[in-house]
Structures are given as C-alpha cells and as structure tokens.
Amino acid sequence: GSDPAITEIQPWMQELGEGVDARPYGTPSRFEAHVKRRNVEWLTADPVSSVNFTPLHEMEGIITPNGLCFERHHAGIADVDPSVHRLMINGLVDRELVFTMEDLARFPRHNRVYFLECAANSGMEWRGAQLNGCQFTHGMIHNVMYTGVMLRDVLNAAGVQTAGKWILPEGADASGMTRSIPMEKALDDCMIATHMNGERLRPEQGYPVRLVVPGWEGNMWVKWLRRIEVGDQPWHHREETSKYTDLLADGQARRFTWAMDAKSVITNPSPQAPLTHGPGPTVLTGVAWSGRGTIPRVDVTLDGGKNWHQARMDGPSLDKSMHRFYFDFEWDGKPLLLQSRAHDSTGYVQPTKNQLRAVRGENSIYHNNGIQTWHVDARGEAENVEIG
Amino acid sequence: MIGAAYMLANTMVPEVHAPVAETMGLTAKAESAPAPVPMVYALGRPATPEEVAAWDIDVRPDGHGLPDGSGDVWTGEELYIDNCAVCHGDFGEAIGRWPVLAGGQGSLTDDRPVKTIGSYWPYLSTVYDYVNRAMPFGNAQSLSDDEVYAITAYLLYLNDLVDDDFVLDQESFAAFEMPNQPAFYMDDRADTEYALFTGEPCMTNCAETVQITARAAVVDVTPEDEAAREARAAAHEAEEAVVEVAAVAAEPAAVEAEPVAVTEPAAAGPDLIAAGEKVFKKCAACHQVGDGARNRSGPALNNILGHPAGAVDGFRYSSVFQDMQAAGLVWTEDELAAFLTAPKTYAAGTKMSFRGLSDEEDLTAVIAYLGSFAE
Numbered sequence: 001g002s003d004p005a006i007t008e009i010q011p012w013m014q015e016l017g018e019g020v021d022a023r024p025y026g027t028p029s030r031f032e033a034h035v036k037r038r039n040v041e042w043l044t045a046d047p048v049s050s051v052n053f054t055p056l057h058e059m060e061g062i063i064t065p066n067g068l069c070f071e072r073h074h075a076g077i078a079d080v081d082p083s084v085h086r087l088m089i090n091g092l093v094d095r096e097l098v099f100t101m102e103d104l105a106r107f108p109r110h111n112r113v114y115f116l117e118c119a120a121n122s123g124m125e126w127r128g129a130q131l132n133g134c135q136f137t138h139g140m141i142h143n144v145m146y147t148g149v150m151l152r153d154v155l156n157a158a159g160v161q162t163a164g165k166w167i168l169p170e171g172a173d174a175s176g177m178t179r180s181i182p183m184e185k186a187l188d189d190c191m192i193a194t195h196m197n198g199e200r201l202r203p204e205q206g207y208p209v210r211l212v213v214p215g216w217e218g219n220m221w222v223k224w225l226r227r228i229e230v231g232d233q234p235w236h237h238r239e240e241t242s243k244y245t246d247l248l249a250d251g252q253a254r255r256f257t258w259a260m261d262a263k264s265v266i267t268n269p270s271p272q273a274p275l276t277h278g279p280g281p282t283v284l285t286g287v288a289w290s291g292r293g294t295i296p297r298v299d300v301t302l303d304g305g306k307n308w309h310q311a312r313m314d315g316p317s318l319d320k321s322m323h324r325f326y327f328d329f330e331w332d333g334k335p336l337l338l339q340s341r342a343h344d345s346t347g348y349v350q351p352t353k354n355q356l357r358a359v360r361g362e363n364s365i366y367h368n369n370g371i372q373t374w375h376v377d378a379r380g381e382a383e384n385v386e387i388g
Numbered sequence: 389m390i391g392a393a394y395m396l397a398n399t400m401v402p403e404v405h406a407p408v409a410e411t412m413g414l415t416a417k418a419e420s421a422p423a424p425v426p427m428v429y430a431l432g433r434p435a436t437p438e439e440v441a442a443w444d445i446d447v448r449p450d451g452h453g454l455p456d457g458s459g460d461v462w463t464g465e466e467l468y469i470d471n472c473a474v475c476h477g478d479f480g481e482a483i484g485r486w487p488v489l490a491g492g493q494g495s496l497t498d499d500r501p502v503k504t505i506g507s508y509w510p511y512l513s514t515v516y517d518y519v520n521r522a523m524p525f526g527n528a529q530s531l532s533d534d535e536v537y538a539i540t541a542y543l544l545y546l547n548d549l550v551d552d553d554f555v556l557d558q559e560s561f562a563a564f565e566m567p568n569q570p571a572f573y574m575d576d577r578a579d580t581e582y583a584l585f586t587g588e589p590c591m592t593n594c595a596e597t598v599q600i601t602a603r604a605a606v607v608d609v610t611p612e613d614e615a616a617r618e619a620r621a622a623a624h625e626a627e628e629a630v631v632e633v634a635a636v637a638a639e640p641a642a643v644e645a646e647p648v649a650v651t652e653p654a655a656a657g658p659d660l661i662a663a664g665e666k667v668f669k670k671c672a673a674c675h676q677v678g679d680g681a682r683n684r685s686g687p688a689l690n691n692i693l694g695h696p697a698g699a700v701d702g703f704r705y706s707s708v709f710q711d712m713q714a715a716g717l718v719w720t721e722d723e724l725a726a727f728l729t730a731p732k733t734y735a736a737g738t739k740m741s742f743r744g745l746s747d748e749e750d751l752t753a754v755i756a757y758l759g760s761f762a763e
Contacts, residue, residue: 040611045475045485046674046685049525075522089432090440097432098439106431128602132610156428168446174528176521178446227443235448236511238518242503245572251496253508257575261585271604299591304598308591337598341589351585359581363501375600384604 034058037068038135043124048076049175051118053139056265056287057273062113062143062315062322066197069142071204072118074175078224082208085172087154087192091230094159101208104192107149107157112191112214113321115289117141117260119217119244119366125353126362129373129384133272137372137384138265141289143322146212148193151186155230164230168237169211172226179220180234181213185258189214192225215291215320216258217366219244249361260291262350263369264298264325264342275380279333286311286340288323293345295323302329304337304373304387311340336376337387353386445529447517451562454516458557459538461545467535468542471524474742475673480504480546484685490546496571506547510569512561516540526672656756664757667750671742677761686740692719693759708737724758725751 028035037052044050054070071077087099118140124130131137155167160183167186171177181190191212194201201207206223213220219239234240234256246254266286269275275282288295294317299308311325325340342350353370375385447453469478477483480490492502501507505515520536522528531539541556549567554560604610668677674685681688687700698705698713705713712735717723727734728751730744745751 038611040609042485042609048684075525075528088435088439088443090435090444096435096440098435099432103431107429128607129604130607130609132604136610153427153429157431159428170443170446174522174526176528178521229444229446231448233448233450235446235517236514237446238514238522241511241514241572242505242509247496247501247503247508249497252571252573254575254577255510255572257577259575259577261577271610299589304595306593306595306598308589308594337600346582347586348582349585349587349589351581355585359584362499363496375603385600386602387598388601 032058035068037070038139040131040136049074051120051140053135054142055135055272056139056141056267057134057270059267060285060324062287062324063197064142064144064322066144066199066202066205069116069144069196069202069205070118070140072140072218073173073204074177075173077204078171078173079203080172080207080224085208085224085226087209087225088227089154089158089230090227091168092161092164092232093155093230094161095157097158099154101194104149104154104194104209107153109147109149110191111145111147112189112212113143113145113316113318114212114214115141115143115260115291115320115322116212116218116221117263117289117291119219119257119260122263122368122370122372123365125370125372125384126357126364126368129386132384134265134267134270134372135272138263140218141322143287143289144196145198146191146193147195147198148191148209148212151190151192151211151228152188154192155186155228158230160230163232166231166234168227168229168231168235169220169222169225170227170229171206171222172224177222177239178235178237179222179239180237181220182234183230185213185216213258215260217244217260220258244366246360246364246366248364254364257367260289261367261369262288262290262292262295262342262344262348264288264295264340264350265372266300266338266340266374269338269376269380269382270374271382271384274382275331275376278380279331282329282331284311284327284329284338286325288325288340288342289321290342290344290346290348291320292348294319294321295325295342295344297343298323298325299341299343300325300327301339301341302336305339308341333378335378336374337385338374338376338382339371341371354388445517445520447513447520449511449513451513451558454513454558454561455533456558457533457537458555459534459536459541460555461538461541461550461552463535464538464540464542464545467531467539469743470670471527471531472539474670475525478743480543489543493547493567496568504547505543506549506567508568510566510572512540512544512564512566515543516561524669524673527669530669656759660753660756661760663749664753664755664760667745667754668757670745671754674740674742677758681761689758690761693721693724693755693762695719697723706735706737706739708735721755721759724755728754 035055035058037054039047039050039052051072052070054064054068082101085101087104090096121140122137125137165183167181167183168178169181193210193212194208196205201210209225211222211225240255246257248254264286266284268285284300288298298311300311301308309327311327313323313325315324317323350369350371356368356370373385373387374382376382475483475486476489480488482488488502488504490504490506492504492507495502495507509515516536519539537556541554544550545552545554675689676682676684677689681690683700683703687703695718696713697717697719698709728745731738731740731742
C-alpha cells in the first residue's frame with residue numbers, strides 16, 4: 001500500500017512553525033532527546049566527583065558537539081565569573097605575572113583540533129567485557145577545535161629561568177586540580193584555550209580558560225586554569241601518584257604515563273545502536289585516534305579476527321585528533337564478531353586486550369587501548385564480548 | 389600594543405632533549421634548524437608577593453612549600469572524626485564508594501588491590517598538599533596549617549606507619565619515607581611495549597576458530613536507557629496506585645500528623661541562620677539545600693522541618709527511615725536535634741555516617757538554617 005507519511009498531510013506541511021525569535025540559542029530536534037551524556041551511578045560515590053560519557057554511537061564525523069563532550073569533575077562544575085578570574089605565572093620565572101582574561105586575548109591566537117581522552121577510558125574493561133555500549137566503554141573522549149593562545153607565549157612573557165624544567169598548572173575549582181608537566185611539552189604544543197568549536201568553553205569544560213595538552217591524558221588538561229607555577233622538579237601531587245599511575249601485576253607502578261596510545265572503536269553497530277534493517281547493504285563506522293600522531297589506517301574484521309579488511313578513512317586527518325572510518329559491506333544476516341584495529345603514524349598497531357594484559361596484568365585501571373569486540377546476533381542486536 | 393613586543397636576550401627556553409622528547413611522544417625537531425628566538429609579549433602585570441603567597445600553597449616531596457606548624461596524632465583524630473569520617477569512615481575504611489584511606493598493605497599484587505595512603509602513596513607531601521587544597525570535600529581550604537599537620541599525622545597513624553605519640557612538623561616530615569615509594573618508576577612503554585605492538589599484522593586466515601570468552605550481558609551492570617526504565621515504571625504505576633490508595637485510606641492520621649514547629653525557626657534571627665550555614669558545611673558533602681537542591685548521597689533538605697521523615701521524593705532510604713516514615717514520624721526541632729546529636733543511636737542502620745553534633749549551639753544553628761528553607 002501507499003505510505004501515509006506521503007499520502008497524508010503532516011502538521012508541519014500545513015501549519016506555521018516557530019519564528020526566528022523562538023530559539024535564540026538553538027538546541028537539537030525534540031526527536032533527538034535520547035542523544036545525551038550518560039553516567040554510571042555505581043562507579044563513584046557522588047556525581048560531583050564523577051564522570052559521564054559521550055554518546056559516540058549517536059555521532060558522525062570527527063567533531064564532538066560541545067553539549068555532548070564527556071565531563072569529569074573532582075569537585076563539581078566551578079561557576080567562574082570571568083571578570084574576577086585571573087591567571088598567575090609564578091615560580092622560576094624572571095617576572096611573576098598576573099593576567100586578566102582580556103590580557104590573555106591579546107596574545108596571538110591559534111586554532112587546533114585535538115582529542116581529549118581520559119586515561120581511565122575503557123578502564124572498567126580490564127577484567128573482561130563489562131559495560132554494554134561504546135558510550136560506556138569508550139565515551140570518555142571528545143574531539144573539538146580549540147581556539148586559544150600558545151602556552152609558550154604566556155610562559156615567555158614571564159621569562160622561564162634555565163632551572164625551570166616543570167610546570168604545575170592549577171585549577172580554580174574546589175579540588176584545586178594540579179598536575180606536573182615537563183617544560184618540553186609546555187613549550188611544544190600546549191595551549192591555553194578560551195573557545196571550543198567556535199564558542200566560549202562550556203562551564204563543564206573549564207570556562208573561561210583551560211589547558212590543552214595535545215595527545216596526553218585528559219586529567220592534565222586542567223580546567224578553570226588559574227595558576228601555572230614553574231619549578232625545577234615535579235610535584236607528585238595526588239592526581240599523579242594515588243591516581244593516574246598504572247599498577248602492574250608485580251605490584252610496581254608506572255608513573256607519568258602521559259601519552260595516549262592509538263585506539264579505535266566501532267561505534268555502529270554497537271550495543272546501543274543495533275542493526276535494525278536486516279540483511280543487505282550496511283554501513284559500519286567508528287572512530288580512531290592516537291596521542292602520538294595521525295591514523296593513516298584502520299583494519300576491520302567481521303569474523304572475530306580470522307580475516308581483516310582495510311576500512312575507508314574519511315574526513316580530515318589531523319595530528320592528535322579523532323579520525324573517522326567506514327566499512328561498507330553486504331550483511332548476510334548471520335552473526336558477526338566485529339573488531340577494529342588502528343595503526344598510527346609511528347607504526348604502532350592497536351593491541352588486543354590480552355596482549356595488554358600479558359604486559360600489565362589487570363589492575364592498572366588506566367590506558368586500556370585494547371581492541372574492542374562486539375557480537376552482533378542474527379536479529380542485529382549487539383553485545384560487548386571478549387573472544388579467544 | 390604593536391611595537392611593545394620585545395625580545396629579551398636572557399630569556400632562555402630549555403632545549404628539547406631528543407631522547408626524552410621521543411619517549412614522551414613529542415615531535416622531533418630537526419637538529420640543524422636554529423632554535424627560534426621566542427617572541428616576548430609585554431602583557432600582564434607583576435604579581436604582588438601577597439598574591440603569590442595566597443595561591444602558591446603547593447607542597448613537594450622535598451618539603452618545598454611546607455608551612456611552619458605542627459600537629460599530633462590525637463588532635464588529628466578529633467579533627468578527622470569531625471571533618472573526614474563522614475565519607476572516609478572512622479578508621480579510613482570508607483563509606484560507600486568514597487576513597488579508602490587506610491590498610492591494604494601487601495595487597496598490591498592481589499586480584500583486588502586496596503590502594504591507600506599506607507599501601508600505595510609514594511610521598512607524604514601528597515597527603516599534606518591534597519588535604520590542604522581540597523579537603524574537607526565541599527569545604528576546601530578551611531583547615532589551618534596545624535590542623536592539616538594533625539590530620540596528616542593521624543592518617544599515618546591509621547596506616548600503622550607511626551606511633552600514637554607522633555608529631556608531624558617540618559623536621560619529622562623530612563625524616564619520613566613512605567613504604568611504597570620505591571615501587572614507582574618512569575613510564576617505560578616506549579621500551580617495553582612499542583616494539584611488541586608494531587609491524588604489519590596478519591590480514592587473512594589469522595585464526596582457525598574464535599570463541600566468545602566473556603559477555604557483558606552476563607555481568608549486567610550497564611545503566612538502562614531511561615526510556616526503557618520509564619516504560620517499565622509506567623507499567624508498574626497502575627498496580628502501585630491501587631496499593632497506595634489502600635494505605636492512605638487505612639491510615640489517614642499518619643499523613644496529617646503534626647504539621648508543627650515551623651513558626652519558631654522561621655522567626656530565627658539572621659545571625660543564627662548564618663551560623664547554621666557554616667555548620668551545614670559539615671553536611672554539604674552529602675546534602676544539598678536551597679534553590680535547585682538535589683538528592684546526593686543524602687536527600688535534599690528543603691522543607692524538612694515540620695514534615696514527615698523519610699519522605700523526600702526520589703531518595704532511596706535505609707529501612708530504618710522507611711520504618712520511621714511508615715510510623716508517621718515528623719521532623720520537629722526536637723526530633724531533628726535528637727537525630728543530629730547521635731545519628732547512629734537515634735536511627736540504628738541509617739546510611740548517614742555522620743558522627744553527630746556535640747555542640748548545642750551548632751545544633752540549634754543548623755536546625756534554624758534548615759528551617760529557613762521552609763516553603
């Protein structure tokens with residue numbers, strides 16, 4: 001028969017819609033209300049010191065919309081008034097300085113697209129498949145275009161002394177977030193960002209200023225940045241000792257594991273995004289990234305790794321940014337075991353979870369970049385599984 | 389300010405050491421290229437010594453940044469019970485999923501390692517620095533230097549690392565070493581992993597058979613989609629409505645009981661309410677009150693005085709509170725005072741781990757403060 005969507009007049013075909021004054025700051029269609037950040041209640045004691053997850057399975061391309069960028073706070077979202085926010089540079093510098101937000105805007109500005117991944121992304125999966133959905137297994141990541149000033153320009157205004165080998169950025173929130181960062185990185189590509197995707201930083205992403213530490217773990221990207229101290233040695237503060245150190249099977253722990261290694265995940269199909277169309281032409285897609293370069297290649301398997309195919313990379317390929325890949329195939333309606341495997345520009349190939357476990361054990365929490373497996377059954381429903 | 393940008397010959401930029409740069413994943417610099425002379429933009433203004441002192445509170449393992457002061461274990465115990473035990477437990481064992489602070493020694497190679505200050509943290513300076521900058525949770529930077537010393541000393545005592553006569557000051561700090569310090573080493577992935585995870589991988593006929601070895605659906609800990617949850621809730625609603633109507637019909641008195649005692653706190657002076665707001669900081673890690681207050685670890689407390697116990701919408705109460713609600717208990721000032729004096733005695737089995745308020749003035753003040761959020 002005929003499709004009533006065509007043969008019947010829909011309300012929006014007949015009636016007038018809202019005027020240009022109805023949505024001065026627009027929001028997505030009401031039919032997209034399910035596209036949102038989600039948290040996992042049992043993970044933490046309280047939402048003010050917790051994390052939520054980017055809905056990767058609902059997104060396309062490589063840019064994360066600002067309202068969907070995952071959040072991680074240690075003392076809630078600081079509600080900072082920019083007119084009384086200051087950035088101080090102190091320590092081993094020739095001139096200890098204070099900047100207003102207006103001062104910062106007078107340094108030369110730069111635009112860069114970078115991913116920010118929490119070191120604990122996929123951390124719940126070390127002991128085996130646990131959370132059913134790429135939002136939960138891989139959603140502690142976002143990828144936006146930052147506008148800001150180079151950290152080196154700000155440090156040079158203060159004049160870093162030769163003994164200054166480390167910096168300690170500090171946040172203005174009630175956790176007073178601090179991390180030690182080596183001076184080489186600070187002077188290389190770090191930024192003090194004021195904007196993301198063309199608009200001011202969102203409060204939950206550090207408004208009015210955050211540090212950008214390309215390719216390195218998200219905890220170092222201090223939000224609500226208020227101070228940078230220059231010193232001759234690292235500070236070994238809470239977030240780089242009791243947290244964000246990687247405990248290995250022998251009881252020893254790696255510290256300063258800053259770089260995020262190459263990783264990828266198939267976002268569709270996945271547990272929250274089943275195949276609903278039945279056999280026939282199917283678009284498989286996902287994202288890949290590396291903290292050490294670009295992603296020239298991603299391999300995809302439909303049969304649990306017996307045979308692999310090179311995926312089609314599409315969209316911009318930028319240093320330390322998210323990349324988009326596709327694999328367009330004819331689904332025969334039989335169960336699938338899907339995996340993706342990223343190759344980065346250094347030649348590093350994303351390992352399996354078991355390869356990682358062989359080196360590190362299962363207690364390290366952080367830096368789990370192992371290959372993810374989805375089992376798709378004959379109905380098209382997907383599940384997080386591990387295979388051997 | 390065009391023209392104001394200037395260059396300083398003595399502004400040194402530390403050079404990138406190639407081997408270090410490579411292990412850190414930095415872009416390698418061409419050796420022949422001359423190092424660019426940094427542009428220096430004359431922006432900002434000098435920080436005053438007072439400004440630097442106000443913000444520069446960080447402490448390093450070598451003691452750099454430690455203020456003058458001292459604190460002993462027993463002073464620390466009192467402070468800890470008042471300020472920390474509500475989340476971390478009386479012995480550092482933690483309430484709910486708040487961090488465990490004590491114990492766990494020897495567990496780092498276990499299936500479930502317990503990483504605490506005593507079992508894991510490499511430096512004592514980290515304890516002082518973190519307590520000083522971020523604790524108590526929700527009331528950061530409210531402790532004096534001596535109080536931070538004392539709490540730090542008590543945390544060492546809870547971890548069996550010092551005796552009960554221990555006093556922490558700059559001198560004893562300098563002599564102290566944390567037991568797990570040697571277990572930490574610099575990231576070595578470049579040496580231990582990158583060679584293993586490099587090279588052209590197998591593309592065809594890579595495995596004979598593949599089997600599923602683990603399934604997330606079996607673990608079943610994924611949060612449900614809200615739409616699915618609401619659909620199920622709607623299905624249940626019809627049944628529950630029937631049950632509720634029956635309950636109300638049987639016990640109308642319980643619902644209407646004692647809308648009392650709201651007049652007095654409403655008349656409480658602004659000073660008392662302000663004093664209560666300060667006392668409430670002890671509660672603020674778990675409770676919210678005022679505009680937009682939401683349930684946290686504890687229920688939101690708007691409109692609590694003069695209203696039934698255990699009845700805040702959407703909060704999952706312990707069974708003792710469910711029983712109190714069923715019995716029709718109403719939060720009068722007296723009842724609230726009795727509860728807040730000794731929570732665990734008044735309501736045995738309550739999830740609220742707060743030790744209680746011993747100071748009567750604090751008690752009166754915090755109740756007046758809560759009473760100021762009546763509708």
